[in-house]
Amino acid sequence: MRMLFMSAALSAAILLSGPAVAMEGAATAKDAAQETGPIPGALSALPRERLSPDIVRQALHGENITLSRWEVKAGAKVPMHSHANEQISLILSGRAEATSGGKKYVLGPGDFLLFPPYVEHEFVMLEDAVALDLFAPRRDDWIDAAAPQKAASASNEADAAALVALQDAWVAAEISGDAAALARITDPRMLSMFSSGKMIGRDAYIDWIVNAEIAPFTIIAEEIIIDGDTAVVVSQIGDRTRLVWTAIKRGGEWRGLAQTFSTIEPEK
Structure with missing residues (x-):
C-alpha cells in the first residue's frame, strides 16, 4: 500500500x-x-x-x-x-x-x-x-x-511515525557523533551523495561524522512517501539544504539506505 x-x-x-x-x-x-x-x-x-x-x-x-x-x-x-x-x-x-x-x-x-x-x-x-x-x-x-x-491503515500510520522518529534519532546521533547509533539506524549498504557530486559509503560517512564537529541543526520533514517496505523522506535542513532520505524496512525496523543532499538556490 x-x-x-x-x-x-x-x-x-x-x-x-x-x-x-x-x-x-x-x-x-x-x-x-x-x-x-x-x-x-x-x-x-x-x-x-x-x-x-x-x-x-x-x-x-x-x-x-x-x-x-x-x-x-x-x-x-x-x-x-x-x-x-x-x-x-x-x-x-x-x-x-x-x-x-x-x-x-x-x-x-x-x-x-x-x-x-x-x-x-x-x-x-x-x-x-x-x-x-x-x-x-x-x-x-x-x-x-x-x-x-x-483511509491509511494503522500499520502505515505507525510506519510514518517510525520514520519521523528514525530521522530524529539520526539527527541526534550526527550532532553527538554517536557512531554506534548511526550504525544501528543505517543499512550497511547505505550511500551518501552530496551536492558536490561526491559519494561515500556508510563506514566512510560514519567516520566523517565522528571526526567532524556538527553544529545543532533543525530538520523539517516536507513529504513522506511509503510504498511497502521502502520509504522516501524529503526534508529541509536550515535555509539552504534539502535532504532526500531513502529507508528500507527489514525485520520490522526502518533503516536508512541512501541520503542525497542538495543546495536550495534562492529565488531570483
Missing part, C-alpha cells in the same frame, strides 16, 4: 500551510453545518499533530474559517510563501521575527500581523513560541490533504 503525506510548499507548508494529519474527533465544517446553535469546545481537547520535532499543531475548521494553534521551538524557520487565505497570526508566548514586503517585524506576546491574501511572508522563531493563526476562508487544502490519510 502506498501512502503519501505531502505539503503544499517547502517547509512553509509545515508551519502555516501544511496538510492536516487525520484527526479523530476534531470539529469540522461538516459538524458545524449540521448544528443550529454554538458548538462548545476547548483547545486542550483538539488533537495534537506533531509535524516535526520542532512543531506541534492543533486545528479547528468551521464553515468559513480555520483556527490553528502552534507550539514551535526556537530556531524553526518558515520560508517566504503566500496563499489565497487571509491570515491573522497572534503570538501568545515567546518571540518571532516576521518578514513581509521587505520589512521585518519582531512579535512578542499579544502582538499580531494580518496578511491579506497572496501577501508573501516568512517567520523565524527567536524563542520557543506559542501562536494562534486565523484563516479565512478555511484551509480546505488541509482538509483535502487529510482525506487520503484517514
Whole structure:
C-alpha cells in the first residue's frame, strides 16, 4: 500500500500551510453545518499533530474559517510563501521575527500581523513560541490533504511515525557523533551523495561524522512517501539544504539506505 503525506510548499507548508494529519474527533465544517446553535469546545481537547520535532499543531475548521494553534521551538524557520487565505497570526508566548514586503517585524506576546491574501511572508522563531493563526476562508487544502490519510491503515500510520522518529534519532546521533547509533539506524549498504557530486559509503560517512564537529541543526520533514517496505523522506535542513532520505524496512525496523543532499538556490 502506498501512502503519501505531502505539503503544499517547502517547509512553509509545515508551519502555516501544511496538510492536516487525520484527526479523530476534531470539529469540522461538516459538524458545524449540521448544528443550529454554538458548538462548545476547548483547545486542550483538539488533537495534537506533531509535524516535526520542532512543531506541534492543533486545528479547528468551521464553515468559513480555520483556527490553528502552534507550539514551535526556537530556531524553526518558515520560508517566504503566500496563499489565497487571509491570515491573522497572534503570538501568545515567546518571540518571532516576521518578514513581509521587505520589512521585518519582531512579535512578542499579544502582538499580531494580518496578511491579506497572496501577501508573501516568512517567520523565524527567536524563542520557543506559542501562536494562534486565523484563516479565512478555511484551509480546505488541509482538509483535502487529510482525506487520503484517514483511509491509511494503522500499520502505515505507525510506519510514518517510525520514520519521523528514525530521522530524529539520526539527527541526534550526527550532532553527538554517536557512531554506534548511526550504525544501528543505517543499512550497511547505505550511500551518501552530496551536492558536490561526491559519494561515500556508510563506514566512510560514519567516520566523517565522528571526526567532524556538527553544529545543532533543525530538520523539517516536507513529504513522506511509503510504498511497502521502502520509504522516501524529503526534508529541509536550515535555509539552504534539502535532504532526500531513502529507508528500507527489514525485520520490522526502518533503516536508512541512501541520503542525497542538495543546495536550495534562492529565488531570483
